[in-house]
Structure formats: C-alpha cells, structure tokens
Amino acid sequence: MTQRKKNPPQNPASASLPPVTPNPIRLMWIAMGVTLVTFLGALSCGFVNWDDDATILNNPNLAKIDVQHLLQIFGIKSGSAQLGNYNPLSIFSFFVEKAITGSFNAGLVHFDNILLHVLAVMMVFRVLMALGFGKNGAFVGSLFFGVHPMRVESVVWATERKDVLFGFLFFAALWYYIRWIQSGKEKSAYFTWAVVLALLSCLAKVQAVTLPLSMLLVDYWLGRPASWRETLVEKWPFWGVSLIFGLINVYTLGLQGAVNPAGAQFSLIERICIGGYTLGVYIYKVLLPYPMLPLYTYPSPLPAWIYAGLVIFVLFGLAVWQLYRQDRRVWVFGLLFFFVNVVFLLQIITAGQGFLADRFTYVPYFGIFAVAAWYYEVYLEKPAYQSSLRVSVWVLGLLYVGLSYWQTGIWKNSETLWAHVIEYAPDKSGLPYWYRGQYYRGVQQYEAAMRDYENALRMEPQNPEMLNSRGKTLFDMAMSGKYPKEQSGQFLQRALEDYNRSLDLAAPLSPVTQGMMYINRGAALGTLNRLEAAEQDFNHGLQLDPQNKMGYLNRAMLHLKLQQPEKTLEDYNRYLELDPGNKKIQSDREKLRQRLNGGMR
Secondary structure (H helix, E strand, O other), rough: OOOOOOOOOOOOHHOOOOOOOOOOOHHHHHHHHHHHHHHHHHHHOOOOOOOHHHHHHHOOOOOOHHHHHHHHHHOOOHHHHOOOOOOOOHHHHHHHHHHHHHHHHHHHHHHHHHHHHHHHHHHHHHHHHOOOOOOHHHHHHHHHHHHHHHHHHHHOOHHHHHHHHHHHHHHHHHHHHHHHHHHHHHHHHHHHHHHHHHHHHHHHOOOHHHHHHHHHHHHHHHHHOHHHHHHHHHOOOHHHHHHHHHHHHHHHHHHHHHHHOOOOOOOOOHHHHHHHHHHHHHHHHHHHHOOOOEEEEEOOOOOOHHHHHHHHHHHHHHHHHHHHHHHHHHHHHHHHHHHHHHHHHHOOOOEEEEEEOOHHHHHOOHHHHHHHHHHHHHHOOOOOHHHHHHHHHHHHHHHHHHHHHHHHOOOOOOOHHHHHHHHOOOOOOHHHHHHHHHHHHHHHOHHHHHHHHHHHHHOOOHHHHHHHHHHHHHHHHOOOOOOOOHHHHHHHHHHHHHHHHHHHHHOOOHHHHHHHHHHHHHHHHHHHOOHHHHHHHHHHHHOOOOOOOOHHHHHHHHHOOOOHHHHHHHHHHHHHHHOOOOOOOOOOHHHHHHHHHHHOO
C-alpha cells in the first residue's frame, strides 16, 4: 500500500499491500447481499419465550401507542422494566413497528433486525477502508462479520434488536471519528456526528460505552502523533456519554435485582477464572463456532479446568505485550479491540442466568476479523498464495453461511429453541426444561408441560419459579374443563401446595416475580372460595408489582363475586391502563358502568 503522509498505519506488512482502488462499492454490496440472503430464514421465525415476552409482547411501555407510553420508554425508572436494561432506543423501534402495523408482527421485527445487521456490515466495510485496508481485505472482514454463525443470536432473536442497532450506530460513530481525524480535525461536523451517534448507540445498548476505548485503539493504529493526554482529553464528550450510561444501567439493573443473580455464589477469584475461561471460549469460537446455545448455565460445582481461566488472562496479556514490543500493529489493534469490547461482558460482575453468550461477540469480533482481513490482503499479493487463499476464504465463508442458516432454524419457536439446548446438555440445568414447559403450557399441551417441569424440578427442587410454574399449569388443567371434576379438584389442591412452597422460597427473587406468585396463589384461593385470603394475596401482589394487569383482572373478578361493583370498576380501569386494546374488558366495563348509573337513578 502506498503509505499516506499523514497518520499512516505503521504496520510492518503495509509495504506489501496494493494501492486502494477508488471504487470498492461493488464488493461492499456483495458482502451486504450475501449477509442478507444468509439470514432470510429468520423471516419464518416467531417470537420465543426467552425475553421476547417481557421485552416486546408484554412490555407495559408498549401497551399503547401514545405520548405517555413513548415518554415511559425513555424514562430511566420506567425504562428499567426491560429486565433491568436501559435500552430505550431499541424499545422505541418496537414502538414504531407497532404503530405501523397495529400489533407486533414477528416477520417485520425479524426483517428489521436483518436490515440493521446488513447496515452494520456496510459500516464495517467503510471503517476498514477508512483505516487503510484494501478493498479485498475490507470485503473479507465485513463478509465474515456478516455471516459468521456467532451472529445468529444477535440477528435472529427479536429481543436482540439492541445488538444490531447499537452495532450499526457504533461503527457509524467510529467511521465519523476516523473521518474527523483524517480531515486534520478541520471538519467539526464529523466530530459532532460521531458524538450524536455515540449517544444513540448507548441509548440502544449499554455495551456501546466501550466506544472511546475503541477510538483510542484507532489512534494507535493510525500512529497519531498527538500525546496520550491530548487524545484522552479530546474525547471528553465520549467519556461523558459512556460514564452517564454506565451509571444509568447500574441503577436500572439494581432496580430489577438483575445484578449478581446467578453467579453470586462464586468468589471474586472464581469469577475472574470464569471470565478468563469465557475469553478463551470466545477466541476459539471464531474458527470453531460450536456449540451455539441461547443459554450457557453456570457449572456447579466449578470443574477444575475453569481455573485455567487465570492462565488464559495471563497468556493473552503477555501475547499482546510481546506483539506491541515488536510493533505488530495489526495484531495489537485487533486483539485489544476484541478485548476492550468484551471485557465488561465476561461476567466478572455477574448479571443474568448464563456465564457467556454468543451475542456478546457482536462488536468485539470486529477486531479478530480485522486481523484476518489485513493478512488476506497481504498474502493475496503473493502469486503463490492467491488461488489457495481465495478458495479457502470462499469455502470458509460458505461453511459459515450454511452453519448460520442451520442455526437460524433453531429459533423458529420456543419448542425448537429449548429442544436444541436440551439435546446438547440434557442434565446440566433445569432451565431449558422450564422454558420449554412454559411454551407447552401456553399452547395447552399440559401433559408435556408437566413432564418438563418434573425434569426441571428433579435438578432444581428448591427453585421457587419452577414450583410456581408447575402450580400454574396444575391450575390451568383444573380450569380447562378437560378433566373430571374430582381430578380437577386434586389439581387445584396440588397447585396451591406448589404456590405455598414457591412463596416460602421466594425471598431472593425480585418484587415483580414475587408479586406474580402472590397473584397466582390468589387466583387458586379464589377458585376454592377462600375469598378473603385471595383478596389479601391480590392486594399484596399488586403492591409488589403494580404493572401486573392480570392481578387487576383477577381482583376484579373477585370483587364481582363479592358484589363490590365500584371496586370492580376501579380494577377494570387499572387493567385497561395497561392493556387499553382489550375489547372484552372494555365491553365489560361499559356494562358495569351502565348498571351502576342505572342503580343511581
């Protein structure tokens, strides 16, 4: 490559690169097109019960398309309803989709996810070109970024709209920052756009707080002559945005009790070892993306090999230091880009039910693909390697396309998703059985649901949420009319026993979850005509979770049975605030109003 006089990348291999051609747009469109075709299978996928219900379908901030709910989406406290994550821009995108179609359309949601991912591929290509990569290297880097199987979770899982949205905005901000540097800081509009896009990226997902660290690595790659102090100070808007959104997310995660839920039983040293092991897993999955699961549960007890994670951290650090001393700039840039964008996701501070996730690699893998892209360009200029290199890249690319297409099919629905996890690890955790049981209960396959709950409780007999779910299934069976009266009565008693046990164990759970449990038990008590106890449970449950619409509906039915129409009307009103489109409840409320008005006359 002909080195630029201003801010050249000082990579020893750079002299071997050909000049950058002025019109690489065709290759960019090919990378985008191949990515689009790879993920078209997602259009036939539906929503799954892995957060899609809480984030989209039952999100109280999306219950109605009006100004009030729009403001709630961006409110810090109300925004924490999405499982503790403050990602209002992502939720707003679902708001817009519902405004267009009138309901949540899975096909539209998946199409928009694919579109955003394709746009992210476009920005990856442009960033690589702006960093001095040739068109062939930029093509390979963006193609692998687009079709790698570890992308599937971010693209095909509806809830992970935040990944593809923040990723697109993240790389767009990085591109404007590079353009600002290359303009000699003369075009302040580039810097302004970078700040705006950084803000939007953080509004999409908190993971974008690593953007200023990535910018520092860009400075290093470009060999900027400015002092480190200058490069740190000039980025003060980006540091400020990252700090603010980092603190907001710590706050909202704390509100939902989502910090340290699953890994709190491990010491700090153990969590560091887990983090190092996870880092190693992410590295090897660049070449061998297997297995790919939606949920990797914490191993308990920790196997001995987990403690090798400390060694992985040490070796990684020593390797980067040695490469830095040798001025192997592409390796240092790529490995550190990967590291700074994944380090906060290594679950050293745990949040969630798993200790690693395919989606966490969405932006970090750019660093690894950049290294591959650079050396592809280098060796492509050596006649002895040209044919074999091109064949290898296309074979690997087609393999990744095939694996991504196959992995996409796993997300067709909740049954296929959890069957995949159970097939891979049938005895590692009760959670996959529990989630599949939830799906079966939703489609009224009660016997299948009960089998899954039994398997889940065999592994986790003291899990209050699993006990509550089995109780809910028994309650549904009792109310379904499919079983003899005597058997239905037995189901109700067993449901009540499960509810009682689950509430005895519920202390560590969030108020929202405990509220749901009290409301479930209240429904069983009401059915058994223990009306006073049922009302106490409904009241307590709604105090814990005032956004539980079924709590208001169940209490309304209880108040009707108690011949308290005014309280019934009040509960109907509260329910319709949360679910304003329910025509039946609107009709029931209107009939009750007419009855009350007639009584007053």
